[in-house]
Amino acid sequence: MDAVAWISTVLKIVFVLIIILSFAPVLIWAERRQSAMIQDRIGPHRAGFKLFGKNITLLGLLHPLADALKFVWKEDFVPPKADKLLHSLAPIIALVPAISVFAVIPFGGYLFLDHALDVLQPGQLLSGPAISLQVANINVGILYVFAIAGTGVVGAAIAGYSSDNKYALLGGIRAAGQMVSYEVTLGLALVGCFMVYDSLILQDMVEWQRVPRIGGEHGFSLWGICVQPLAFFLFFTAAIAESKRIPFDIPEAESELAAGYFTEYSGMKFGMFFMGEFVEVITSSALLATLFLGGYDLPFLEDHGFDFFGNIIGVPHALVIGLQVLTFVVKLIILIWLQLMIRWSLPRFRYDQIMALCWKLLLPLSLLNVLVTAVGILAWDSIFGK
């Protein structure tokens, strides 16, 4: 790799880590404030410091900071009969895969360094050194996501197993059962998408959603949610289930299992589970945005600038890419907000209800979706040609 690739890769990794690691504490704040707003309360707004006689609280944003400080200073308790190695390993296994999924998610198009300040012509082909705004553009793309996300369940299961605690063990087993079940729906819901997009690479999928498809050259592009609406709902449901949060919080089940699989965890190890949960919310939102909501696609923003049905407002290439990244982050925030809304609106499922929902409703529906998509594509191709 040359110098540009090295530097850009490092910068991209830093950007992704900043997004994830700054979003996670902000999410803790957002969850607490948002639930407060939903429930007619104020929420945390008190932690702060005195500066020039004024109390700086930043709307309560300092609470996660205080929480993190508390986590660090708390006693790191390990049960006497616990498996010391596995007990320490589990939080890492739970957190790291959730973060590494972000490696293949594109948050912007290709940035061509030679043309950074040019206003491009419609249809202009670019050459020269280019930076893909994605940490790793690997050709198995979405399969990597499943492989890595599937590892997350190991963390929860090991945590439950190694804690030497009945509640934790039950929580771990439940987590394993639930996540393996929903992994199936999660994958099958996307098979329809692979068929439509004709690729496994996430960047290709986003580019497919950017191409105008209705109303000629300057018409509308079709987002994944328009061509695969059922898959969107199935994937959304399964993704919420994967994050082990209400309404699918069976592995934690406070009313039944104390704190579930992380009952015996304290201090920063608990903090890592806690953060892993929020990181999963972020990654599932990012996947949803990429696969179904056009990723970094801003309506009317083409490579050469804004294009309102042929009325072109030129925008420099670098600014286009910047707007794309911004669009992606905004979509991410909206989806995370929606997930938090759902978490604070719906009641919990019972364990058997969760399994019944997955195996009896979501799985047949996802298979049906695959069938209908296949028939649809076959019919389309035979009538209109490729």
Place this chain on the structure above:
Amino acid sequence: MGKPVNKPGRTFMEQSYVPEIVKGLSVTMRHFFKNTFSRRENTEIVTIAYPEEKRVYPERFRGVHRLTHRNDGSPRCVACLCCSTACPAQCIHIEAAEYQPGDERYGYERYPKVFVIDELRCIFCGYCVEACPCDAIRMDTGVHMPASTRREHFIFDKEMLMSMPGQDGTHLTENPRHEPGDADYPGLDREHKH
């Protein structure tokens, strides 16, 4: 034999979750947007951020005591010890004293040389206010005892008690005080004897 009652059935729309979820979400979202994006007084938030915002106490709230004044600024208290007798917590300590000979009130009233209330002992029952024949002690300050880490701060002496205004901001009361020597004085005085 009991009559079997069928469970109320659920419609297909209810079974398919999505419309019901949308209904539930619309409720939470209404609260969320109203509470987040409207002005504080238009929200439905019921929390009171205590030390900064305070709940308005009801008019008859029994707060910290005060000793009411006469028009000349002296205490209305005549040191009759009714309040300290009535006090179930025995938190009132009064030392009575005579006015000097030649004083208008000499021979008619006494005054409290020392009037101390231990607010830590006080149970805020209000019996002292009920017992007072002169409307001299009141609990209408609207102030509850502020927190402190020093016991001395809770021992209220005469000056402290007299410095507290009532909720209306004055040190007086609604009830007029008839002094010996006034024309409307109902009792006996030096000019009107038996």
